[in-house]
Amino acid sequence: MRIQKVTGLLTTLALVLVVIAGCSSKESTSAQADTTLEPIQVELEVAPSIVKIGDTVKFAAKVTHHGENVDDAKEVMFEFWNTADDNAKHSQVKVKSAGNGTYVLEHSFKESGTYEVISHVTARDQHSMPSKQFTVE
Known part of the structure; x- marks a missing residue:
């Protein structure tokens, strides 16, 4: 029972880290695009x-x-x-x-x-x- 709890906790933690990493990379990409866009x-x-x-x-x-x-x-x-x-x-x-x-x-x-x-x-x-x-x- 203890192994299942630890495995579940690690899986949840890994998913949270993946989501956070994905969000932060999108923000930095759009921030870079905003600074390089100049109108004609x-x-x-x-x-x-x-x-x-x-x-x-x-x-x-x-x-x-x-x-x-x-x-x-x-x-x-x-x-x-x-x-x-x-x-x-x-x-x-x-x-x-x-x-x-x-x-x-x-x-x-x-x-x-x-x-x-x-x-x-x-x-x-x-x-x-x-x-x-x-x-x-």
């Missing part, structure tokens, strides 16, 4: 911010990660629409890298108004969507 940075530029009908607007998204240019983003798309029209069609144009972490689209507009542009950037398993407004006169 996307700087959206619209030039000029006021443009005449028919003239070209340049949209540029500068993408970096850990301070380095990202030229291999999974997807970069510019979405734009006239904000005065609730039923306005949202145009979406995918672009490729122009080098140095920059993704560029040049576009002209046929209607005046205030427009919104969003750059949808997917890179390094992350997504960023900065936006800006501009005016077409």
Whole structure:
């Protein structure tokens, strides 16, 4: 009877140690992952911010990660629409890298108004969507 109690106690103690060891290793792994995760940075530029009908607007998204240019983003798309029209069609144009972490689209507009542009950037398993407004006169 005594051997069974000792064996049971040792088995229970071993299981408790395994559970504690498993929990502590998960915590340290997630803590390490949290300190190394840095979001992608996307700087959206619209030039000029006021443009005449028919003239070209340049949209540029500068993408970096850990301070380095990202030229291999999974997807970069510019979405734009006239904000005065609730039923306005949202145009979406995918672009490729122009080098140095920059993704560029040049576009002209046929209607005046205030427009919104969003750059949808997917890179390094992350997504960023900065936006800006501009005016077409």
